[in-house]
Amino acid sequence: MPRFKVADYKIFHANGKNFVFLIDDKAIFEMDDQIGDIIAEWEKVSDFNDQEFLASLPDDLEDRDELFNSLLCKHLIVPISKGGPKKKYHEKGCSAHLSVQTLVLHLTDFCNLGCVYCYHDQWESPATQKKRMPFHVGKKAVDFALEHSNNYGRVLLVFFGGEPLLELDLIKSIADYAVREGERRGIQVEFSMTTNGTLLTQEAIDVICRCNMGITVSIDGFPEVQNRNRPFRDGRPSYDKVVWNVRKLLEVTKRPVVARVTVTRNPENLQRILEHLLELGFTEVGFSPVTSGASGYKLNKEEMTTLLAQFKVLSKRFLQSIERREFFGFSNIIDLVVTLHQGELMDYPCGAGLSLFAVNPEGRLFVCQRFINQADFCVGDISNGFDLEKLLEFRKQVHIGQKKECVDCWVRTICTGGCYHEACLREGDFAKPNIHYCEWIKDWTKVGLETYVRIAADSPASLDELSLMRGYSPMRNL
Numbered sequence: 001m002p003r004f005k006v007a008d009y010k011i012f013h014a015n016g017k018n019f020v021f022l023i024d025d026k027a028i029f030e031m032d033d034q035i036g037d038i039i040a041e042w043e044k045v046s047d048f049n050d051q052e053f054l055a056s057l058p059d060d061l062e063d064r065d066e067l068f069n070s071l072l073c074k075h076l077i078v079p080i081s082k083g084g085p086k087k088k089y090h091e092k093g094c095s096a097h098l099s100v101q102t103l104v105l106h107l108t109d110f111c112n113l114g115c116v117y118c119y120h121d122q123w124e125s126p127a128t129q130k131k132r133m134p135f136h137v138g139k140k141a142v143d144f145a146l147e148h149s150n151n152y153g154r155v156l157l158v159f160f161g162g163e164p165l166l167e168l169d170l171i172k173s174i175a176d177y178a179v180r181e182g183e184r185r186g187i188q189v190e191f192s193m194t195t196n197g198t199l200l201t202q203e204a205i206d207v208i209c210r211c212n213m214g215i216t217v218s219i220d221g222f223p224e225v226q227n228r229n230r231p232f233r234d235g236r237p238s239y240d241k242v243v244w245n246v247r248k249l250l251e252v253t254k255r256p257v258v259a260r261v262t263v264t265r266n267p268e269n270l271q272r273i274l275e276h277l278l279e280l281g282f283t284e285v286g287f288s289p290v291t292s293g294a295s296g297y298k299l300n301k302e303e304m305t306t307l308l309a310q311f312k313v314l315s316k317r318f319l320q321s322i323e324r325r326e327f328f329g330f331s332n333i334i335d336l337v338v339t340l341h342q343g344e345l346m347d348y349p350c351g352a353g354l355s356l357f358a359v360n361p362e363g364r365l366f367v368c369q370r371f372i373n374q375a376d377f378c379v380g381d382i383s384n385g386f387d388l389e390k391l392l393e394f395r396k397q398v399h400i401g402q403k404k405e406c407v408d409c410w411v412r413t414i415c416t417g418g419c420y421h422e423a424c425l426r427e428g429d430f431a432k433p434n435i436h437y438c439e440w441i442k443d444w445t446k447v448g449l450e451t452y453v454r455i456a457a458d459s460p461a462s463l464d465e466l467s468l469m470r471g472y473s474p475m476r477n478l
Helices: 033-043 050-055 064-073 135-147 164-185 202-210 223-229 239-252 270-280 301-323 331-342 388-398 420-427 435-458 460-469
Strands: 004-006 009-014 017-022 027-030 077-079 102-106 154-160 188-195 214-218 257-263 284-289 356-359 364-366 378-381
Touching (some): 009 435, 017 033, 017 435, 050 064, 064 077, 102 135, 135 154, 154 164, 164 188, 164 202, 202 239, 214 239, 239 257, 239 270, 270 301, 284 301, 284 331, 301 331, 331 435, 331 460, 378 388, 420 435, 435 460
Parallel strands (some): 102 154, 102 356, 154 188, 188 214, 214 257, 257 284
Antiparallel strands (some): 009 017, 017 027, 356 364, 364 378
16 A cells, blocks of 8 residues: 655745645645645654544544545645655756756956955966956857757857956957857857946957847945955056946846845845836846855855844845835846746756856857866866866756755755855865855745745736746746
């Protein structure tokens, strides 16, 4: 007779109702008190059969078989295999499947700003010689991406640096070639770029518009903060130049322009910063705590608590904007809500080493742009292809199933251990989970869950609209 167990779940509350988040299915259901009590009671039992479960139900409960089948269908109750209960893992990345959907082109090691927290400084030594990517490498990188798109039909090329606009002529040449070659092969090529905004000349803006390029601008908010954290290399302030250039771009581009703010010490002004950047014309603003090894800029525990409080306030404002059928561009909550809505099972925190790779000026391939030029994370080159053995070993090491600290964590299918680069800096090992902010992620995920079910109740169409903004197809998860 088949044996069953209660699935791993997390109860949360919103709008005076109880909801259950099924951890291994990344699904969300509303649950009444009676069912909640039944599930809580059987959670204490390691395994049971259907007759034992049905016999325990209250006498006044009708349609017991239907209830059991409903709980089984929703995966609140799951069968146990002969080997005992096992965590559900996707195993997708542990295969030898190779597909490039995003290729980050590290065009140059040079940058015209001297950001105080730049992570590149953590890996450079005096002997490191800065390099620029020659066109023949860029051309070969495009060919590599298209050849490894594996019938996906679309490839995203990301121009990165350093400051990529220092190589505007190279960007033009690579983009023109990529479009021509993509058309010849029947593959859609899309472009995006992360820039500091100081070199958004009219020529650069023309290229951006012609390529329909998605743009993210790194800017830290008000003039005093931007000029302190992100000055030119000679010490001159950068704020006025960036704002002037961004306004010129916003006048002509058809695509949203996103601001990325690196949060350093004393993060109590996030609301004002977001409002300021939205007023400048940015469509969205995303906040990311500094991840460099510079201890003077990393947030301590108290400051992370302040950051969470700020995120909660901004999430409430986002929810209020949904109710008014308006858009409030707080990227962090949008990303989390879309993740919940899609319900995609993930065993990795991002596409690094799976479908996203970065190529340096010499044509060597790395698992992502944060590890560029680090030999331990080089997984081949664009001439000879992937080092399959090394790549598969990387995938094995960072798989969520290898992270013992995450096995019983209720956010494991959302966080999946966190950023590998940050784990290097904070935990000393890229394969370790980011334990230093584990509780923070749990609290932030609760905010996301509560926000999600409120939107689902009041404006479910908004969830599809947000997903479409992130490139997903419409669907329902609640």
